[in-house]
Amino acid sequence: MGLSACGGDGDGSAPAPAPAPTPVPGPVADAYPLIETPKVSAPLPSESFSSASRNYTFFATDIALGSLGYKEEEFYLEGRAKAYGTPSSTPVITNAGTTEPVQNAEVIASDIPYKTRFVVRRPVDAAKFNGTVVVEWLNVTDGFDGEYFWVQAKDYLLRAGYAYVGVSAQNNAISNPTLGLKQFSPERYGSLDVTNGAAVAQDALSFDIYSQAVKAARTLPGVMGGLEVKRVIAAGMSQSGSRMGTYANYVHLRAPIVDAMLIQVSNPVVRDDLPTPMIKVLSESEANAANLVRTQPDTPTRRTWWIAGSAHGDAIQRIGRTAVRLRDLGPAKTGNDNCLNGTVATRTRTPLSHVVSAAVHHLNRQIETGAQPPSAPALTLAGTAPESVARDVYGNALGGIRLAAMEVPVARADGIQCGNIGAWVPFSDEQIAALYPTHADYVSKVNTAVQSSIAAGFVLPEDAARTVADAQAALYGRNLKCGALCLSAGHFRADYSTTGLLRDNLAYYSVVRGEDLMQAVDDAHRWVAASETETGAAAAYDRNFAIASLERFTALAQKAVDEERLTTTAAQVLTSQANTIVQALRQVP
Numbered sequence: 001m002g003l004s005a006c007g008g009d010g011d012g013s014a015p016a017p018a019p020a021p022t023p024v025p026g027p028v029a030d031a032y033p034l035i036e037t038p039k040v041s042a043p044l045p046s047e048s049f050s051s052a053s054r055n056y057t058f059f060a061t062d063i064a065l066g067s068l069g070y071k072e073e074e075f076y077l078e079g080r081a082k083a084y085g086t087p088s089s090t091p092v093i094t095n096a097g098t099t100e101p102v103q104n105a106e107v108i109a110s111d112i113p114y115k116t117r118f119v120v121r122r123p124v125d126a127a128k129f130n131g132t133v134v135v136e137w138l139n140v141t142d143g144f145d146g147e148y149f150w151v152q153a154k155d156y157l158l159r160a161g162y163a164y165v166g167v168s169a170q171n172n173a174i175s176n177p178t179l180g181l182k183q184f185s186p187e188r189y190g191s192l193d194v195t196n197g198a199a200v201a202q203d204a205l206s207f208d209i210y211s212q213a214v215k216a217a218r219t220l221p222g223v224m225g226g227l228e229v230k231r232v233i234a235a236g237m238s239q240s241g242s243r244m245g246t247y248a249n250y251v252h253l254r255a256p257i258v259d260a261m262l263i264q265v266s267n268p269v270v271r272d273d274l275p276t277p278m279i280k281v282l283s284e285s286e287a288n289a290a291n292l293v294r295t296q297p298d299t300p301t302r303r304t305w306w307i308a309g310s311a312h313g314d315a316i317q318r319i320g321r322t323a324v325r326l327r328d329l330g331p332a333k334t335g336n337d338n339c340l341n342g343t344v345a346t347r348t349r350t351p352l353s354h355v356v357s358a359a360v361h362h363l364n365r366q367i368e369t370g371a372q373p374p375s376a377p378a379l380t381l382a383g384t385a386p387e388s389v390a391r392d393v394y395g396n397a398l399g400g401i402r403l404a405a406m407e408v409p410v411a412r413a414d415g416i417q418c419g420n421i422g423a424w425v426p427f428s429d430e431q432i433a434a435l436y437p438t439h440a441d442y443v444s445k446v447n448t449a450v451q452s453s454i455a456a457g458f459v460l461p462e463d464a465a466r467t468v469a470d471a472q473a474a475l476y477g478r479n480l481k482c483g484a485l486c487l488s489a490g491h492f493r494a495d496y497s498t499t500g501l502l503r504d505n506l507a508y509y510s511v512v513r514g515e516d517l518m519q520a521v522d523d524a525h526r527w528v529a530a531s532e533t534e535t536g537a538a539a540a541y542d543r544n545f546a547i548a549s550l551e552r553f554t555a556l557a558q559k560a561v562d563e564e565r566l567t568t569t570a571a572q573v574l575t576s577q578a579n580t581i582v583q584a585l586r587q588v589p
Contacts, residue, residue, distance in 0.1 A: 030219075031218075031219070032215050032218070032219070032255065032257050034254065034255035035208075035211045035212060035215050035255050035257055036079055036080060036081070036208075036212055036215075037079070037212070037215060037216075037219065037220075038077050038078060038079035038212040038213070038215065038216050039077075039078050039079055040075050040076070040077055040216050040220055040222065040223055041075050041076035041077075042075075042222070043073040043074065043075060044057070044073075044074045044075065044076065044117075044188070046060070046074075049327060049568075049569070053185060053186075053187040053188070054184055054185035054187075054188065054328075055185060055187050055188050056185075056188070057072070057074040057119060058144070058145065058181055058184050058185070058188075058189070058328055059144075059145065059147060059321075059324045059328060060072065060324070060569075061121065061324075061567075062323045062324050062327075062509075062567045062569040062570045063154065063158075063509065063510075063567065063570075064509075064511070064512070064560075064564055064565050064566055064567050064570075065121060065158075066564055067512040067563075067564055067565045068158050068512065069123055069124055069125055069128050070121055070122060070123055070124065070158060071121070071122065071124050071225075072119065072120070072121045073119070073120045073122075073225075074117060074118070074119050074120075075117065075118055075119075075120065075216075075223065076115060076116075076117055076192075077115070077116050077117060077118050077167075077209070077212065077213055077216060078113070078114060078115035078116070079113075079114065079212055080110075080111045080112060080113055080114070081112050081113075081114050081205040081208035081209055081212065082107045082109070082110050082112070082205070082208045083107070083108050083109040083110075083112060083200055083204035083205055083208075084105040084106070084107060084108065084204060084207050084208065084250070084251055085105060085106045085107075085108040085204075086105040086207070086246050086250045086251065091249060091269050091270070091271050091272075099269065099271050099272045099273075102249055102250070102271040102273070103250075104250055104251070104253055104254050105207075105250035105251050105254070108204070109200075109204075112196050112200060112205060113193075113196060114193060114194045114196065114205055114209060115191055115192050115193055115194075116167070116168045116169065116174065116192050116194055116209060117168050117181070117189065117192060118165055118166060118167045118168065118213050118216075119165070119166045120163065120164070120165050120217075120223060120224070121150075121163065121164040121165075122163035122164070122224055122225060122227060123161055123163065123227070124225070126226070126227055126228070128161045129161050129163060129227045129228075130160055130161035130162060130364075131228065131229065131230035131231055132162050132163070132229075132230065132231040132232070132233060132364050132367075133162065133163040133164070133165055133217050133218075133224070133229050133231070133232050133233070134149075134153070134157060134162055134163070134164050134165070134232075134233045134234075134235050134262075134360065135164075135165040135166075135167060135210075135213065135214050135217060135232055135233070135234055135235065135258070136149045136150060136164070136165065136166045136167065136235045136236065136237075136240075137167055137169055137210055137234070137235070137236040137240040137243055137244055137247075138166050138167060138168055138169070138170075138173060138240060139236070139237050139238055139239050139240045140170045140171075140172040140173040140176075140239060140240070141172075141238065141239045142179065143172055143173070143176035143178060143179035143180060144173050144176065144179040144180065144181075144184075144329070145166065145168050145173040145181070146237070146321075147166050147321075148237040148238065148264070148317055149235045149236070149237045149262070149264055149356070150164060150166060151316060151317055151320035151321065151353075152237075152264070152316060152317065152320075152352060152353040152356040152357075153235075153353065153356050153357050153360055154320075155353070155357065155463075155510055156357035156360060156361065156460065156462075156463070157357075157360070158510075159462065160361070162360075163217075163224060163227065163229075165213065165214075165217050165223075167209070167210055167213040168181065168192070168194075169194070169203070169206040169207075169209045169210045169213070169240075169243075170194065170203045170206050170240075170243075171194050171195050171203060174189070174192045174193075174194060175195075179329065179333070184328065194206065194209060203243075206243065207243075207246070207247050207251040208251075210234075210247065211251070211255065211257055214232055214234070214257050214258055215257060217229060217232065218232060218257070231259045231260075231364065231367050231368070232257070232258045232259055232260075233258065233259065233260045233261070233262060233360060233363050233364065233367075234247075234258040234260070234261045234262070235261070235262045235263075235264065235360075236262075236263055236264065236266070237264040237265060237266070238264070238265050238266050238312065239266070241263040241264055241265065241266030241268070241280075242266045242268055244261060244263050244266075244268075245263060245266065245268025245269070245270055246268070248261055248268075248270055248271070248274055248276070248278065249268075249269075249270060249271050249274075252274075252276065253274070256276065258276065259276065259277075259367045260276060260277040260278065260363040260364070260366065260367050261276060261277070261278040261279075261363075262278070262279055262281065262356070262359055262360060262363060263278065263279070263280045263281070264280075264281050264356060265281065265282060265283050265285065265286060265312045265352075266280070266282075266286070267280060267282055267286050267291040267294050267295075267304075268294070269294045269296065270296065270302060272296075272299060272302075274301060274302065275301060276301060277301045277302075277363050277366045277367065277373075278301060278302050278303070278363075279302075279303045279304075279305060279359040279362065279363060279373060280302075280303070280304045280305065281305050281307070281352070281355055281356050281359050282304065282305065282306045282307065283306075283307055283310040283311050283312050283314070283348075283352060283415050283422075284306075284307070284308065284309065284310055284311060284348075284379065284389060284397055284400075284414070284415025284416055284422065285310075285311050285312035285313075285415045285416060285419070285420050285422060286306075286312065287306070287379055287381075287389050287397075287415070287416065288416075292381070295378070298375045300372060303373050303374075303375060303376070304376070304378075305355060305359065305376040305401055305458070306376065306377075306378055306379045306399070306400040306401065307350065307352055307355050307400055307401045307403070308350070308379060308396065308397040308398070308399065308400035308401065308402050308403075308406045308413075309348060309350035309396055309397060309403070309405055309406045309409075309413035309414075309415065310348055310350045310352040310355075310413070310415050310422070311347065311348040311350075311352075311413075311415040311418075311420065311421055311422025312415070312419075312420035312421070312422070313347070313420045313421045313422075314347055314348045314349070314350070314352055314421075314422060315347035315348065315349050315424070315488075315491050315504065316351070316352070316353050316508065317347075318347060318491040318492065319491050319492070319504055319505055319508050320508055322334060322491065322492045322505070322573055323569045323570050323572065323573040324569060326572075326573065327569050327572075331494055334492060334494075335492075335493075336490050336491065336492055336493040337418070337421055337490060337491070339417075339418035339419070339421065339423070340418060340423060340425075345423050345424060345425045345489060345490075346418055346421055346422070346423060346424060346489065346490050346491070347421050347422060347424055347489075347490065347491050348413045348414075348415055348421075348422040348423070348424050349405060349411070349413065349424055349488070349504075350403055350405040350406065350413050351403060351405065351463070351467070353463075354403065354453075354458075354459045354460070354463040354464075354467075355401060355403070355458050355459070357460055357463060358457065358458050358459055358460055358463075359373070361460060362374075362457065373457065374456060374457040374458070376400065376401050376458065377399050377400060377401070378399055378400065379397055379398070379399045379400040380397070380398035380399030380400075389416065394409055394412055394427070395412040395414060395425075396409055396412060396413055396414075397414075397415070401453075401456075401458045402449075402453075403449070403450075403453055403458075403459065403467075404446045404449035404450050404453065404467050404471075407445075407449040407452070408442065408445040408446050408449050408471075409427070409435075410426060410427055410432065410435075410474075410476060411424050411425055411426040411427055412424070412425040412427075424489060426482075426487060426489070429481055432476055432477075433477075433479075436476050436477040437477065438477045439474075439475075439476065439477035439478050440477070441477055442471060442474065442476040442477045443468070443471045443472055446467060446468060446471035447468050447471070450464035450467050450468060451464070466507075470507075473503075473518075473522045473525075475525070475526065475529050478526075478529075479533075480526070480529040480530060480532075480533050481529060481532045481533045482500065482529050482532070483529075483532035484498070484532070485498050485499065485528050485532065485581060485584055485585065486498055486499050486500055486525060486528045486529045486532055487500050488500030488501045488503065488504050489501070495580065496580065496584075497576075497577035497578075497580045497581050498528075498581065499521060499524050499525040499528045499546075499550075499581060500525065501577065502521055502524075502574065502577045502578060502581065503518070503521045503522070503525060505573065505574060505577060506518060506521055506574060509566065509570050509574075511560055511565050511566050512565045513565060514560065514565065514566075516556050517553060517556050517557060517560065520549050520550070520552045520553035520556055521549075521550075521553055523545075523546075523549040523552075524546045524549035524550045524553065524578075524581070527542045527543070527545040527546035527549060528542070528543075528546045528581075528585070530542040531543045531546060531585075531588075539588075543585045543586075543588060546581075546585055547582050547585055547586070550578045550579075550581055550582050551582070553574075553578050554575045554578050554579070557571045557574055557575050557578075558571070558575075
């Protein structure tokens, strides 16, 4: 009796039981044991963009991520990788449309040391994260890391809560003597090596490096700031899309670690027995003999989407890199295109980005629910020449995914002329007047077209709304001429800009609460068009209002920088373009 009361609360009740000991965590099972777990550094600190040693992230984003609830971090990735002897040939397509049995790549060497880097852009708040990371194999064709998938898909990724990783898997972007990372900043990137001191050729380690980067994102909490990663979509554009095809055919099934794949503007033959969902998003530029003979039928896990009126390297691909190229590579490496004089007729404007975003959306849904993405019609070919795309009376392609830019055309959009950049040749004022007698008529037709794109599954509602908003702001059907200082064409020239091009550049940044910025540009656009339509004193009056609107824009841009809704890098390009237009307007006699 006495013992039962000892240690009690004085009311004679039995003592509370001792809490159970906290179990010691045991080892966590490795979900991907066939892929080595790499070592990842802490996030790398960066100095300012004026740093003499350039000790900051190469191509650090010019998007104001903080205003969108995101942050950017760069890490070193290092470990020991396998070298794969991937076959030089692709799976052979038989007459029956199937591929011959595919053998996985052989490991020709193991335990080879490497060190590279990757960039992460992720939500700060776990509640915003949708559970999916898209890992881009960065393109190295230009001698530096090209984030070309990010440029096209960023709006959707950021609004839908994805995380993004860009991986430097290949040597050209690291060691290129002119533009590579080691040349950019020896202090920051001088220790990177994916060739084991030049002993490994042909990027033989790149496939395992990519897999290890994905494993780091999936399993090392520090990479994603503790976010729980549930799904990974692999992405590659053009050259890196071709590498992604090799990865899918010969490496991925040895040790699967990605849940879906998106290949952008590259058309590798892909094995029919690949169980992993894949979409290939192709522009007109890929409609050549070499690519068209690789055409494969859709399967439950593979889709091929051709987009009429689009180009391999469209306007957005370059507009999205202008500011960071100027900052990190300099004006000499940020020139305009030479084809068709460069200023009036290059780089298609058909929004390939909208279809890329829809592809990510469908792949993510297919991983989650099994729902298959829609199939798309092929481009229509003319005659017997496989590289000949059939065209309508305006010179625009027939067939394929038909966005509003093709269904309600205002220009000839040819993804084959001018090579990979395509041609964009605006219709004459007479053609526009005949097609769209009133502005309301034009907007109505655009709205009908985008509703069809939504219903077909190739454009998401938010992107469709943007297309309609652009149509509402456009000048078509308003009896205004859009001339040399108004027309959007080309992508960048240091000594020349237009209000149309300024609008395209501003739209790329999707500035939070940026309606006043866009209104100022739209006002300037209309006043410039009015000045190019009228003459004499009336035209001078219009030019003065255009100048006032552009000066208002530059003031609003500075305010957006101060409020961290616009980066300094982006603002410098935008205000420079605005000032260039102002100077040109003041010089008009």
